[in-house]
Amino acid sequence: MPIDNGSIELAGIVKSYDGINRVVDGVNLRIADGSYCCFLGPSGCGKTTILRMIAGHEDPTDGEILVGGQQVVGLAPVDRRTAMMFQSYALFPHLNVRDNIAFALRVRGMSTPERRKAADAMIEKVRLTELADRLPAQLSGGQQQRVALARAAITGPKVLLLDEPLSALDEQLRVQMRQELRRMQRDLGITFIHVTHTQLEAIAIADTVVVMEKGRIKQAGPSRDVYDQPRDRYVAEFLGGQNVLSGRIARIEGDSAMISAEDMRDVIVPLGSRRTLSAGDRVDFAVRRDDVDLTRPEVSAGSLSAKVPSRVRAVEYQGNFVKVILDIVGNDELIAYVPDRVFYRDPLSVGDVVIAGWEKDKTRMLA
């Protein structure tokens, strides 16, 4: 039975090259057909290895890979209905754009005029018509990427695997090409799995973000969930935009914990799902940088549940907001993102004493 949809299921995937160290260490994941999924993690976290195992360029040491509901371990890449876009695109340097794109059809034995026609149709789709006779070396990075995309897509795969597709491009082009990738994914209506180490890229483009560390999945979910509700310190710090603070639970009051630490007293944090915590436990909690309000000590901080006295260490203007870096609380950095209109009503300068505060329900207990 041919594979006719691009859903992916990874069940207990383990990969080890030497039998001792596990590059991928028991990964379970389901990716819906036609969705855009990003694997996010630092280099060496095993994300590329997972991609290559789905593609069939490596075999898992243990576990099962299902594409469209069918076990594919041991099958050749071409029988999996997957196609891979390599990190540096791996365009064939001796073939022009048209022949690169038509390569898959050529090895399937399609006649020259037929495959030229098919390739030209695809070339038009990625808007490279004027460049069809150029060699890869004569193209810009963005054009090369479009060729790589077209080359991978011409066989009508159900899953497209992209290994750091934007890393070879400069910043401006990266933003532009990531929109193009998303557009192509919608046009083709197939599953895209995209590996990256850039969190902004992942959350901007993906339906599902999978955060990895040392061969394991730390958190998987919609972009917004992963960014707004990180499960633990690692995810919160990797995704950024969060202050991760730690302290000791002074007491439990209803469904909230009162946390204290050096420079910080009785910060109320909802327990969330961590009902088993009790007084005396050391915990990490997070509060988004843009949820931190700064007030001068002489002004009443109003109803904010947490009030941490601090001092401004640095101020960075970021355009639409101002990044205010405060003196460290305990061992942790405290940063506030203040909208620039708000900030410039009463600009703070380095050395100013401020009260950093936030609403109780803006904090989140981390695992």
Add this chain to the structure above:
Amino acid sequence: MTDQLSEHGGAAALRGSRRRSLAPSTGGRPWTFYILAALFTLYVVGLYGPMVCIYILSFQDVRGGLVFPMRGTSLHWFIDLFTQVRTGDVKGAFSRSIRLAMVVTVITVVISFMSGLAFRKRFAGDSVVFYLMIGSLVAPGLVLGIGVGLICNLLGIETSWYTTALGAQLSWTLPFGVLVMFAVMSRFNNAWEEAARDLGASAWQTIWLVIIPILAPGLVAVALFGFTLSYDEFTRTLLTAGSLNTLPLEIWSMTLNVTSPSLYALGTVTTLISFLIIGICLGTIARIQKRRATGPVAH
């Protein structure tokens, strides 16, 4: 661009020489330029002078001798070379050498190509294989030739130019070919091979449609090495070629018994052949690379 660069460089050199007042400089060049230029000229004269003498002396007329001064000009000794029996079997030796060199070239290219692919990954005994190969490269050729001759004698195998001499020559051309191939492979991106596989190419299709075309200039270079090294191989061939001579052996025997400018004519002819082959190879590489770089460059 180049002009700008050199102008810039020249200006910088001028500034440098003024600041440090290196020496009297003419036309903006430091005195070291003239010393190095003189050294280079001496080097080139030393390198090509002796050969050029031979070429010139080969064009003497019938009165010609083995030393300067030149006596007349004609192609007499070239005709003499291919018609006179007393000068030896030049035609036969020449055809044997060309055929042998072609066989050596093919074997060298095929095996170097395969080892280039194999050595991309570590495998059991890879360093042993590598050092054995280097060993045959540095072993004195004459000793190696004697060894091959001795073994053949021991085993009762008759030596001939197309069996034992072929083997002895390969012990010289193969390590060279493989080393060149290593350099070529260092610029090969393994992702090309993977991409071909990903797109559904079989192993053979990957080799024919991707690997060989990409490596073509390197393979031509290996072929060039194989051919020229074999074509003028002497020491390893001397005791392994059997009763019929290859061209270098023929030339050597001629130096012992031919005392006419025919010898020089032979030198001229073989050099021309070598240059022709090198020219064809370099031309092929240039054509391959030009084909890959036609059309205006984007951005």
